[in-house]
Amino acid sequence: MAHHELTTPVDEAQIRSLRVDDTVTLQGTLFGIRDATQIHLFDRGRTTRFDLRGHAVIHTAPNVKKVEKSAAFPAGYAPVCIGTTTSDRMERFTRPLMAQYGVRIVIGKGGLREGSLEAFRELGGVYLAIVGGTAALETTWIEQIEDVDLDDLNPESLWRFRIRDFGPLLVAMDSHGGSLYRTVQQDSAARRAAVLASLGVKA
Amino acid sequence: MKIDLQGVEDAAKELYIRALKVLPPDIKQGFDRLAASETGATAQRVLGTMLKNIAVAEDTDNLLCQDTGVPIYNVTIGRGLEVDGHALKEALRRGCARATREYPLRSSVVHPLTRKNEHTSCGIEVPVIHIDFDDVPDRLAIEMIPKGSGSENNSFLKMAIPAEGTDAIKAFVVDCVLAAGGKTCPPTIVGVGLGGTSDLAVALAKRAATRELGTSCSDPEGAQLEQQLSKAVNQLGVGPQGLGGDSTAFAVQIELAATHITMNPIAVNMQCHSARRARATFTPAGVAYGF
Secondary structure, eight states: OOEEEEESSOOHHHHHTOOTTOEEEEEEEEEEEOHHHHHHHHTSOOOOSSOOTTOEEEEOOOEEEEOOOOSSOTTSEEEEEOOOOBSGGGGGGHHHHHHHHOOOEEEEBSOOOHHHHHHHHHHTOEEEEOOTTOHHHHHTTEEEEEEEESGGGTTSSEEEEEEEEEEEEEEEEOTTSOBHHHHHHHHHHHHHHHHHHHTTOOO | OBOOHHHHHHHHHHHHHHHHHOOOHHHHHHHHHHHHHOOOHHHHHHHHHHHHHHHHHHHTTOOSSSOOOEEEEEEEEEETOBOOHHHHHHHHHHHHHHHHHHTTOOOOOBOTTTOOBOSSSOBTTBSEEEEEEEEEETOEEEEEEEEOHHHHTSOEEEEEOGGGHHHHHHHHHHHHHHHHGGGGOSSEEEEEEESSOHHHHHHHHHHHHTSOTTOOOSSHHHHHHHHHHHHHHTTSOOOGGGSSSSOSEEEEEEEEOOOOTTOEEEEEEEEOSSOOOEEEEEETTEEEEEO
């Protein structure tokens, strides 16, 4: 249960050193992606000018305010409220994100499935759990919206955030086949029969 | 009392923003109850982060969660009111769009086929508007619920049959909580709609999921089942965010209706831990805001 301070981009060795139940605080750059972003990148042949190699992506679609471009707001957007959405819907995009774009860290809530876990194991990736529904707090970890691509998909654009002390986040799926979600699901499924019996449900 | 439609429009805007920022006291108390009995270390940390977020949202005057949800307005019209119903619905739509553009809020609403976002939180049949009546003189109440998608995506309907009895209800609720896992942003309010027709069962499940915590089903059999199921789902070990622990649900809440002799409908709709709602009450004294 070690704590790690990481600055993005990261390399494979740094990711391989992370284990389920460790915690991570991130510094540097973070990219925001969502359903539509990935549908357009992977199903509709679009590309991004951003270099995602070794980077972290977060499953998000922020509340933003359009403002004049300036040094403080280089993308013309001020953050209003930035939080995290349910990852499970984007399960099938984990592998192409890693294989085609070199992403090493996925941040989300609720977890991903076996396909993603296998991609993390093979390619050297990790899933960091953030506490969903705590966007007011998360917004205080975002220093700036630095840039935005695919903005016709707004709010599901591809966002580039500058972050500071982003976390602590929980390593919930690691590159060694460990998944906290799988452990909890197996444990819960094992409890089902006893819970139904306590309700008087006949098997 | 004649209803001032400009006042309704302004309230529709105000309610959307208020609901997104401040959690009702019953939900805060629900957090305190769960935190007091949670035995898991990770779960305690997760609950602590959620409580910190509630304070940060209030301190920074920010939204609790980035998901502005699907906007729902529940209107209750008392006796002796003079109101143009069609114009009232239009006023609610205008207020919802104004909140989105003027704050500005993320419009989370798109066309289901083209996926086009009008950036107003409005679209065909959205905001969802429900209109009902009560016997209170000179009172119009508007409840606003921004319904988050993480929990809404975990909605379930089973048209069970009479021979399956209440066992079917209990097993279905437990299995829905297991299937939802961490995707609903637990701890949740598990709303269960029983009886009626398929559409009524689903509507009742939503009403149950958004009902004030600490209240009970008005039917005594339903209230008893609420107690049993509330205890049971928190023994499954799903925990906050699906990361394990005792705090899977604040409560299981049930609303029910009579049904057909051949039917046993069960609907489940969940509300995430950011269980947001706000209420405006119009009386001859003016408009008052609460939960």
